[in-house]
Amino acid sequence: MNSPALALREVSKNFGDQVALKNVNLTVARGETHVLLGLSGSGKSTLVRILVGLSRPDAGTVDFADTGRGSAAVGYVPQEGGLFPHLSAARNITLVAGLRGMGRGTMRKRLDELSALMKLDPALLRKYPKELSGGQRQRVALMRAAFLEPALLVLDEPLGALDPLVRIGVQDELKAIFQKLKTSVVMVTHDIDEARFFADRLTLLRGGEVVQTGSFAELTNAPANEFVDKFFHSRRLWENA
Amino acid sequence: MIAYLLLFLSTLPSFAAEPPVRVGSKAFTEGYVLGELLAQTLEDKGGPRVERRFGLGATGILFAALKAGEIDLYPEYTGTIAEAILRKPELTILPEIAAALAPLGLVISSPLGFENNYALAVPAAYAEANGIRKISDLKRVMETVRTGFSHEFLSRADGLSAVSQAYGLKFAAGGAMDHALSYRGVQSGAVELLDVYSTDAKIKTLNLTVLEDDRHFFTRYQAVVLGRADFKATNPAAWARLESLKNTLSESRVRTLNYAVDERGLSFRAAVREYRGLSAEASHYWREMARRIAGRTREHLELVGVALFFSVLVGVPLGILSARYRRLGRGILAFSGLLQTIPSLALLCFLIPLFGIGLGSALVALFLYGLLPVVTSTYIGLLGIETGLIEMAAVLALTPWQALVKIKLPLASRQILSGIRTAAVISIGTATLAALIGAGGYGALIVAGLATNETATILEGAVPAAALALVVHFLFDAADSLLVPRGLR
Numbered sequence: 001m002n003s004p005a006l007a008l009r010e011v012s013k014n015f016g017d018q019v020a021l022k023n024v025n026l027t028v029a030r031g032e033t034h035v036l037l038g039l040s041g042s043g044k045s046t047l048v049r050i051l052v053g054l055s056r057p058d059a060g061t062v063d064f065a066d067t068g069r070g071s072a073a074v075g076y077v078p079q080e081g082g083l084f085p086h087l088s089a090a091r092n093i094t095l096v097a098g099l100r101g102m103g104r105g106t107m108r109k110r111l112d113e114l115s116a117l118m119k120l121d122p123a124l125l126r127k128y129p130k131e132l133s134g135g136q137r138q139r140v141a142l143m144r145a146a147f148l149e150p151a152l153l154v155l156d157e158p159l160g161a162l163d164p165l166v167r168i169g170v171q172d173e174l175k176a177i178f179q180k181l182k183t184s185v186v187m188v189t190h191d192i193d194e195a196r197f198f199a200d201r202l203t204l205l206r207g208g209e210v211v212q213t214g215s216f217a218e219l220t221n222a223p224a225n226e227f228v229d230k231f232f233h234s235r236r237l238w239e240n241a
Numbered sequence: 242m243i244a245y246l247l248l249f250l251s252t253l254p255s256f257a258a259e260p261p262v263r264v265g266s267k268a269f270t271e272g273y274v275l276g277e278l279l280a281q282t283l284e285d286k287g288g289p290r291v292e293r294r295f296g297l298g299a300t301g302i303l304f305a306a307l308k309a310g311e312i313d314l315y316p317e318y319t320g321t322i323a324e325a326i327l328r329k330p331e332l333t334i335l336p337e338i339a340a341a342l343a344p345l346g347l348v349i350s351s352p353l354g355f356e357n358n359y360a361l362a363v364p365a366a367y368a369e370a371n372g373i374r375k376i377s378d379l380k381r382v383m384e385t386v387r388t389g390f391s392h393e394f395l396s397r398a399d400g401l402s403a404v405s406q407a408y409g410l411k412f413a414a415g416g417a418m419d420h421a422l423s424y425r426g427v428q429s430g431a432v433e434l435l436d437v438y439s440t441d442a443k444i445k446t447l448n449l450t451v452l453e454d455d456r457h458f459f460t461r462y463q464a465v466v467l468g469r470a471d472f473k474a475t476n477p478a479a480w481a482r483l484e485s486l487k488n489t490l491s492e493s494r495v496r497t498l499n500y501a502v503d504e505r506g507l508s509f510r511a512a513v514r515e516y517r518g519l520s521a522e523a524s525h526y527w528r529e530m531a532r533r534i535a536g537r538t539r540e541h542l543e544l545v546g547v548a549l550f551f552s553v554l555v556g557v558p559l560g561i562l563s564a565r566y567r568r569l570g571r572g573i574l575a576f577s578g579l580l581q582t583i584p585s586l587a588l589l590c591f592l593i594p595l596f597g598i599g600l601g602s603a604l605v606a607l608f609l610y611g612l613l614p615v616v617t618s619t620y621i622g623l624l625g626i627e628t629g630l631i632e633m634a635a636v637l638a639l640t641p642w643q644a645l646v647k648i649k650l651p652l653a654s655r656q657i658l659s660g661i662r663t664a665a666v667i668s669i670g671t672a673t674l675a676a677l678i679g680a681g682g683y684g685a686l687i688v689a690g691l692a693t694n695e696t697a698t699i700l701e702g703a704v705p706a707a708a709l710a711l712v713v714h715f716l717f718d719a720a721d722s723l724l725v726p727r728g729l730r
Binding site for chain 1: 629630632635636637638643647648651652654726727728729
């Protein structure tokens with residue numbers, strides 16, 4: 001139980017001459033919510049694609065904790081939720097479990113459990129994605145990602161598509177859900193407030209390299225270099241203006 | 242299927258009935274009339290059964306059908322045999338033609354007694370107004386005369402270009418048209434010069450003046466029976482019945498027969514019965530018509546349904562392959578596009594040696610025409626799927642097959658269905674041409690109606706065909722709500 005949920009060692013990735021990731025080391029402990037922060041082009045997206053298996057690193061290793069259940073290593077919630085429009089919410093959530101031969105009864109039970117946990121009205125599960133609100137879709141996408149109890153949940157700007165007013169409420173709910181699921185989470189955001197709100201630890205990326213990893217307080221109080229300081233400082237300046 | 246069954250039965254000599262004699266005919270009045278006369282002569286008083294495969298589109302189709310053993314015989318003219326089949330227009334006398342046909346396994350009968358020559362004709366009033374009696378007189382009006390020549394006349398070696406050369410004529414441009422249409426053109430005044438057959442009933446009814454062939458250009462077209470040599474050898478009695486027609490048909494008798502059909506509105510069957518001195522059969526107009534349309538509807542649906550089924554069965558996988566392997570896909574799309582550009586009748590002619598006349602070739606042609614819309618729509622539908630959704634399927638670790646069946650095809654279903662709908666509607670229209678190779682369907686009514694210039698018969702085929710296209714269109718709308726997942730509508 002001591003092995004981390006995720007361990008990246010010296011991961012590099014190039015696209016032609018373009019360096020996307022360079023010697024990235026990253027460890028996510030069990031139950032930890034780890035936020036990836038960085039400007040666009042910093043390598044966040046490439047890192048996410050490697051985590052979810054859409055891309056292979058050119059060098060280095062990516063290790064997930066063995067969940068011991070033969071279940072999915074990673075549950076993924078892309079920016080827009082990535083729900084299949086032709087399937088009902090329930091079918092979206094149970095698709096993979098069904099294909100892997102999970103019994104109907106077991107699926108039903110897990111579905112009830114998750115909808116209670118996510119505070120989603122079970123009647124909504126019969127609806128199709130386009131009949132749901134943005135927040136409901138996001139929760140369905142999260143239920144799908146969490147259904148097979150993966151070692152790690154990867155969320156790419158999960159709240160980016162939401163209305164700013166709805167966003168605050170969903171943030172609270174999401175944090176509560178993470179705590180109840182007890183899963184490790186990697187979350188990508190460019191929003192510093194969101195990072196502070198969710199992150200147990202966070203990693204700041206720049207030009208494909210890790211600039212600094214640590215708690216929010218560590219990064220703001222003891223910035224590793226001028227870039228880290230400016231990154232958080234600029235945000236504060238903007239806020240105070 | 243039925244053809245195979247018949248073939249199978251015909252190989253069981255002791256159990257099966259004698260195979261029927263299969264008589265063909267071309268798709269114009271005299272073709273039908275002579276075919277029917279041959280058929281009735283064969284059937285008369287204990288003769289063999291006859292299967293009528295009338296209204297076949299062109300000489301090439303009938304020749305292919307003879308070679309393939311799809312028909313045993315049909316009425317033809319010596320000039321056409323020499324020109325279009327043997328490609329030796331210099332052959333004019335019967336023994337020479339018979340000798341040239343022998344290596345092809347074909348035989349001809351004694352002449353039936355009349356000639357049906359190509360001729361040029363103008364409306365009598367026009368002839369009088371311009372003082373035209375002979376073909377050479379046309380020189381005076383060749384700049385202005387409005388022509389309406391048939392496709393066959395334009396393309397034959399002894400057709401328009403040769404006759405123009407022989408007489409030093411040069412006509413202003415004029416489009417080729419179906420014979421039935423040029424007759425209508427004469428009625429409306431749009432056509433002032435056309436090619437005719439010398440036994441044509443229209444010469445009388447439209448009051449046409451046949452121009453004298455003053456330089457003796459046109460070949461003589463004696464009517465004979467053209468048949469398979471092996472048929473004659475194995476059915477001497479049947480062949481003897483056909484020989485009994487030798488020299489019995491004068492030009493005026495044939496014109497009377499044509500007139501009975503074209504102008505008096507008798508069916509081919511009734512006209513021939515009358516000619517042979519038999520009493521008319523009782524007729525039930527509406528019941529007959531309903532039965533005709535019902536029968537043709539069944540044939541048409543069978544053609545379209547079976548062809549479409551295979552277009553989908555093959556087209557969807559080809560579309561999937563095209564989307565998966567782009568380079569192969571470009572080839573597949575180019576090929577199915579190419580098929581679409583082959584004129585229907587030409588495609589049918591190519592297919593006859595492979596699949597015979599009738600249902601087989603028609604089904605293959607319709608199948609090929611249906612491929613492009615199905616392949617293209619599947620291809621476009623699959624390529625149009627959002628990348629994020631395809632990546633999601635990969636993240637969820639679906640196998641390629643699971644991703645295809647559970648995600649991609651359902652997401653492309655609407656597009657694919659619209660391609661199938663297009664294929665169905667095209668196929669309903671194209672299937673009307675299948676009649677030209679004897680596959681039946683609504684086209685048989687249209688072809689027969691065009692041949693005899695009977696609007697009512699044309700409409701019997703054309704109206705249900707249009708109605709069927711509409712019905713199918715709306716059926717697909719209904720299918721849309723059944724087959725396309727709710728979340729996509």
